[in-house]
Amino acid sequence: MMQDRSRTIFGNAIAPKDYEKALASKAKFAKKYGDDSAANYPVKLVNNRCLYGPLGVRDIRVAEGTGDGAFDTQKGVIVGNIRMGFGHYRISIAMASAAHALGYTPYWMDLNSYPETTCTKVIGAQNDLYSMGSRISQKSKAFNKVVWEPMNYEGFRKLSYNSSDQKNAELMASVFANVPKELPLIGTHVWPAQAALHAGMKYVVNAIPDNWPMALHLAEGSVHTVQTHQAYMGYRILNGMQGKDVLKPMPADSLVYTGHYVDHELVANLERDCEARMSRKKDGKPMRFLLTIGGAGAQRELFAAVIEHLLPAVRAGRAALYVNVGDYRKVWDQLVKRVAGLRELSTEHFDNWPETLRFAEDALEGDVTGVHAFYHQNIFEAVYCTNLLMRSCDVLATKPSELAFYPVPKLFLKRIGGHEKWGAIHSAELGDGTLECEDIPHTLQMLDLLLDEETLFAEMIRSILVNKTAGVYDGAYNVVKLAMGLKEKE
Numbered sequence: 001m002m003q004d005r006s007r008t009i010f011g012n013a014i015a016p017k018d019y020e021k022a023l024a025s026k027a028k029f030a031k032k033y034g035d036d037s038a039a040n041y042p043v044k045l046v047n048n049r050c051l052y053g054p055l056g057v058r059d060i061r062v063a064e065g066t067g068d069g070a071f072d073t074q075k076g077v078i079v080g081n082i083r084m085g086f087g088h089y090r091i092s093i094a095m096a097s098a099a100h101a102l103g104y105t106p107y108w109m110d111l112n113s114y115p116e117t118t119c120t121k122v123i124g125a126q127n128d129l130y131s132m133g134s135r136i137s138q139k140s141k142a143f144n145k146v147v148w149e150p151m152n153y154e155g156f157r158k159l160s161y162n163s164s165d166q167k168n169a170e171l172m173a174s175v176f177a178n179v180p181k182e183l184p185l186i187g188t189h190v191w192p193a194q195a196a197l198h199a200g201m202k203y204v205v206n207a208i209p210d211n212w213p214m215a216l217h218l219a220e221g222s223v224h225t226v227q228t229h230q231a232y233m234g235y236r237i238l239n240g241m242q243g244k245d246v247l248k249p250m251p252a253d254s255l256v257y258t259g260h261y262v263d264h265e266l267v268a269n270l271e272r273d274c275e276a277r278m279s280r281k282k283d284g285k286p287m288r289f290l291l292t293i294g295g296a297g298a299q300r301e302l303f304a305a306v307i308e309h310l311l312p313a314v315r316a317g318r319a320a321l322y323v324n325v326g327d328y329r330k331v332w333d334q335l336v337k338r339v340a341g342l343r344e345l346s347t348e349h350f351d352n353w354p355e356t357l358r359f360a361e362d363a364l365e366g367d368v369t370g371v372h373a374f375y376h377q378n379i380f381e382a383v384y385c386t387n388l389l390m391r392s393c394d395v396l397a398t399k400p401s402e403l404a405f406y407p408v409p410k411l412f413l414k415r416i417g418g419h420e421k422w423g424a425i426h427s428a429e430l431g432d433g434t435l436e437c438e439d440i441p442h443t444l445q446m447l448d449l450l451l452d453e454e455t456l457f458a459e460m461i462r463s464i465l466v467n468k469t470a471g472v473y474d475g476a477y478n479v480v481k482l483a484m485g486l487k488e489k490e
Contacts, residue, residue, distance in 0.1 A: 002173065002198045005166040005220055009159050010238065011248040018160035022167040029171055033121035036174050041117065042066050043178045048108055050353065050380035051093065054265075055100045060109040062175045063116045071180050076105045077483055078185040080192030082112040084127050086326060087209060087402035089383045091188040094261040095207065098476035101264035104484065107183070111172060111192050119172035123191060153418030156216035159241045165216065169194035176201060184483040193219035203486040207261060207479050208235070209402055211422035215241045223486065224250070225258045225479050227405055228426050232257045256482060259475035260405035263387055267473050270407050274461050276364070277394050277409070281458075286320040286369055287313075287451055289411075290393035292386045292403070293325050299399065300331050302413055304338045305440045306397060307371075309447060314345055314371060319451060321371040322389050326382040329375050346371040353381050356388070363392035394457070395450055400424035400436055407473045409460040411446050412436045430472065431463025 006022045007014055014022075041063040051057035060078065077099050081092040096106035112127060114120045133151075136143050155161060169191055176199035184203040187193030193206035197219060204222040211227065213234030218224070226232050233239070235255055238247040266273075281287065289310060291303055303323070313319035325331040329350070336343040349356050349372060356374060374389070376382045390396060390408050397411045404410065404423030410433035412424040427433030434456075437443035449456050467473060 002170055003221075005194070005197070006163040009162055009166075009215070009218060010220055010250050010254075012159060012238070012242065014160060014163045018163055021160070022164040025164045026167040026170060029122045029125075029168055030118070033118045033125075033171075035171060036118045037171070039117070039174045040177050041114075041175060042069075044069050045071070045107070048380065050378060050384060051096060051108070055093070055096045055106065057096050057100075057106050057108050060107050060179065062114045069178070071107070071183060072105045073180050073182055075103065076107055076183050077480060078107045078109050078179070078183050080109045080111065080185050080187045080189075080196060082110060082123050082127065082189045082191060083379060084112075084123075084130055084189060085401070086383045086386075088189045089379065090387070090402050091207060091209060091261045093384060093387060094263045094476040095186050095188060095479060097263040097265060099480045101268075102477065102480055104480065109175075109179070109185075109192065111175060111195060114175055117175055119175045119195065122168060122171055149418040153212070156419070157212075157214040157241055159215045159218075159238070159247075162215040162218045165190065166194055166220075170198050173199035175199075182487065184487050186479055186483050187219065187222065190217045190219050193222050197221040203483060205479060205483040205486070209261075210419050211404075211426045212419040213239055213241075214419065220254075223253070223482060224255045225475070225482065226255065227258065227260045227475055229257060230422070230426065256478075258478035258482070259471055260407075260473045261402075261475045261479065262406055262473045263476065266387070266390060266407060267468070267477075269391060270468050270473070271465065273364075273391050273408075274464055276392075278458065278461055280394060281454055285367065286317055288320045288322065288363075288368055288392065288394040289397055289447075290322040290324070290386070290389050290395070291397045293328060293331055299413065299416070300334055302440065302443070303331075304335055306413075306443060306447065307335065307342060308339050309444050310451075311339070311341060311345065311371075313451060314369075317369065320368045322374065322393060323371065324374040324382075324386050324389065326385075327375070327377055327379055329377075332373055332375055342371065346373050348373050348375075350375045351377055353378070356381070356385055360385075360388035360392065363389075368392070397447075400427065400433075404433060405473075405475075407432065407464050407468065409450075409457060409464070410434065411443070411450065413443060414438050430467055432460050432467060 044061050045068045046059045048057040048059050079092045079095045099106040112123045172195035185196045186205045196204050206219040206222040206224045208217045237249050396408045400412045400420045400423035404427045424436035
């Protein structure tokens with residue numbers, strides 16, 4: 001029997017009307033997509049075509065027939081995730097990288113990749129709605145102000161929202177039927193963590209993203225990890241999650257501050273990469289800006305403005321551009337139509353992973369000029385491309401989502417969703433990123449400051465080095481150690 005985690009959350013009772021809504025939500029999804037709770041789906045392991053080589057990642061495939069299912073129950077750790085934007089995949093890559101570096105075997109379990117299951121059908125429907133909302137929010141100020149910002153800021157913050165999510169997650173548990181229950185699992189989205197608990201997985205860590213505490217991210221029964229001290233304080237008292245009510249706090253052993261979730265390769269080479277950035281600045285070499293579009297494909301108009309502003313500097317040899325459009329080829333096509341001269345200055349690295357790997361490696365030591373555009377249809381390549389390019393870039397231009405926590409100088413573009421603004425605030429306070437630039441004029445002002453002078457850029461580099469010494473970027477290592485430690489305690 002599954003434990004009902006929707007009636008109370010950390011000892012805080014859910015109002016009867018909200019509990020009834022949670023039951024109705026599950027019933028609606030079950031009616032539309034079926035209820036396969038009794039299914040006994042087979043599992044098999046397959047080497048991840050992109051991440052097995054560098055990180056030893058193996059995919060857990062569900063409902064695809066039998067095959068190699070020989071889990072390493074001593075050294076194995078599951079990274080449970082979904083694709084909802086790129087951020088949750090990026091956190092997963094950081095966890096897999098840290099696990100591999102620490103000598104463990106990372107298993108990749110994407111609950112949004114099993115099309116025959118109710119689990120994937122439910123997640124896919126919600127993911128489609130989220131992606132559509134993200135894109136609309138960038139086109140309609142009214143929708144953003146009235147619907148999208150409030151939903152992402154206060155709607156997801158409520159305990160009642162978590163109650164419904166917990167009930168819906170009961171429909172996701174069947175994919176774990178033949179996954180060894182003694183394997184530790186790190187959920188990089190709350191749904192895999194919730195589903196794993198409903199399925200009886202014994203050792204679950206829920207790696208919470210962002211820097212704005214929301215009940216959306218709660219998976220009672222797991223150990224929750226956070227990247228910032230503000231998030232720790234907010235989650236510990238469930239701040240504002242039931243209006244102005246003072247709630248029963250999370251137990252101390254349910255919440256751990258770990259630091260930022262960052263790939264081993266970026267942390268291990270941090271000093272070297274920062275030294276190279278400062279050398280390029282002092283030697284007058286082109287300043288390398290990495291522009292990376294999010295997994296919802298939004299913000300293309302802002303990208304166009306940034307690129308258009310930088311092209312004169314690119315032509316003059318003062319700047320160079322990396323543009324990663326992820327798996328959104330149409331975004332690049334729209335950019336070259338909109339920005340005069342962009343295509344002529346650009347080298348396209350499209351759907352050729354070996355070429356992308358060579359470019360990223362060569363850029364660490366060699367010179368880079370012009371504009372380099374990257375597109376990969378494979379989702380792993382689309383996301384990991386940014387991670388690889390980050391080492392050789394000088395400035396990362398991004399909305400303040402999960403990339404806000406990475407150890408590279410950052411220029412923050414306008415957010416998508418109110419919760420993201422706290423990532424920029426945190427980064428600015430740490431000194432490794434700018435304030436959020438909430439409109440195009442302020443974005444261009446910040447571009448010019450970074451390009452034309454050394455002070456702001458050098459301060460970011462100094463802060464990154466100080467933060468490294470303080471262990472700020474060690475979060476992924478700490479999460480993996482925590483997950484494996486849960487098992488070792490017994």
